[in-house]
Amino acid sequence: MECKGLAERQAPFVKIDMTSKCIPLERLNREVNLINPFINRISDLYTLRGLETVSRPHRLNFSALIYITEGQGVHYVEHQQHRLRTGSMLILGKNQIHAFAKQRAVDGYVLSFDCSFLSSGNTDPYFDLLLTAMGHINCVHHVDDDIGLLFNAMVNEFASTSEFKDEIIRNLIRSIILKAVVPSYQQQLQSIQRIGHNDYYRLKKYIDEHFQQRPTAGEIALALGKSIKQLDKLAKDHACLSVKELVDERVLVEAKRLLAFSQYSISDVANRLGFNEATNMTKFFKRHTDVSPKDFRQLCKMGLHQK
Template structure:
């Protein structure tokens, strides 16, 4: 039901990365019934940790499950929507008669305008939908089904129609559901969003606030003030958190040595990386890895 690749996150053997599977319908957006998707993946493949190479949207209409995204778990039930982004590590801790739809799509399909509207939700993965929002989401999902099966459209036309429908669906989920942060278009908000974009692209090589302030054309003091305003944390704290997040992903999903992970994230000395990780997570990298791996018998 999906393709796997081990080529996406550097040297060392890794677990499967999920890609939209090419086929007779549009490969940029793929939609399945949830039960069929999980059945096609197989029990072990479905439960095992995967680092996604595409975005995955799960719209739940029945049953329960406990997904773990980047080592943080949540309860999933009817009326919930889970959005796991490309690059995140997903593991299903448990699945109990889960029903609904799964949409796999390429991140580039999210138009810049849509990205600005939903930019405040980039750290969020789970939404709880009320009755009205759930009905609107159901309409969007049905339209995705219809467009994916419409053989009268050219490939380009179908991709365009699917992309617009997908963007409308994402806006509905992120702005109309409980706990969704309100959109904001202020200049400082745009600067904060630009900082997060640069951080996500460059965290392996740039580790100081001064680096990002220079990229964005601000003083260190001004950038830190903007980041504090929108996150309640310092810019340096967000930089360190992003590095720790990547370390967690690599510890869980890859077989890279701890020293290799440290070097990849800017720590030439293994001891320095171990202290940095332990100070942030309260357990050593070795303990974290052993506590979040699943065995072949799982």
């Protein structure tokens, strides 16, 4: 059963502002979505929103899975080009920047959702694992055929009137991630420890919401009701980084996004990221990348989609 196209019903997305200096932001329209996730066809997005809009790099304020059912093509996530074919799946996290190709050569499903929807409760034993895997894997180049069956089942469920609709869709999304994304993450990491609570998710969420203030490990520990030692162990177990390194990593990611995809000056970028002076950001950026912000921006302009 095919899902209805966006042209046949109101779009679930707020219109993207393409005129400001900042990176265009796409968000879910909660008033339209009776349930949190939303599924649609890639071809419908091209038809409804137009080539210029879908192919311009834009930020998501939600997560998404893009599953290719036919064709071969490319998709851009951050600064990387991913080559897609039938059976490929892209995993896009909240705040990531992506763009469809300027010429549509593939079709498939785009599933949009807020990660909080995936949780089955406070004692969910897999929620941290789901979130961590999605945070580290952007593309699985070929998934098993049963993933396609799960997407088809989800399309049917979106059209159902069952009182259990939300729970069925939640479990279908979790199944797709556990079957296709988590194994890729485990293979990449070689080993992973699972914990029975959502502490790592809370840590990552806090950093994601406050990184512009450059919080110290002590400030984060106080806010989360943990000791610095506990948080550092949590960060080491899940990301092999300290809490400070997690903060620096998030700041660096945002700096790259703003330099590559926005029209803000380097001084504006530094100010938005909590640096007192642009020179301090330059030192920070060069320490982590070996290039200056100015040179990085120029490299992106020369070959943004060639990596």
